[in-house]
Amino acid sequence: MLSFYQHEPSEKSDVPGSNISALNPFKYSKEFMIKLYKPVGLPLEFERHEYITSEEPLQPMTLIVPTEQEQKISN
Numbered sequence: 001m002l003s004f005y006q007h008e009p010s011e012k013s014d015v016p017g018s019n020i021s022a023l024n025p026f027k028y029s030k031e032f033m034i035k036l037y038k039p040v041g042l043p044l045e046f047e048r049h050e051y052i053t054s055e056e057p058l059q060p061m062t063l064i065v066p067t068e069q070e071q072k073i074s075n
Contacts, residue, residue, distance in 0.1 A: 034060055 039057045042048070066074070 030062070034062060037063070 037060055039059070041057075042053070042055065046053075
């Protein structure tokens with residue numbers, strides 16, 4: 001009998017759209033993690049401080065289109 005945390009090893013995970021091995025069930029691809037991103041606002045009970053709180057969430061860097069100058073530097 002298998003416990004809650006043990007499972008029989010398999011080639012692939014049941015998580016759709018990912019290539020997760022049974023040896024590391026918590027390893028996800030970059031594309032899979034980016035698909036999970038959804039911008040949400042701050043909770044009402046969040047204590048805001050003007051010098052450190054941003055009302056708008058920051059996008060993942062991979063979703064930000066680089067400027068022409070940034071493209072020249074990276075090439």
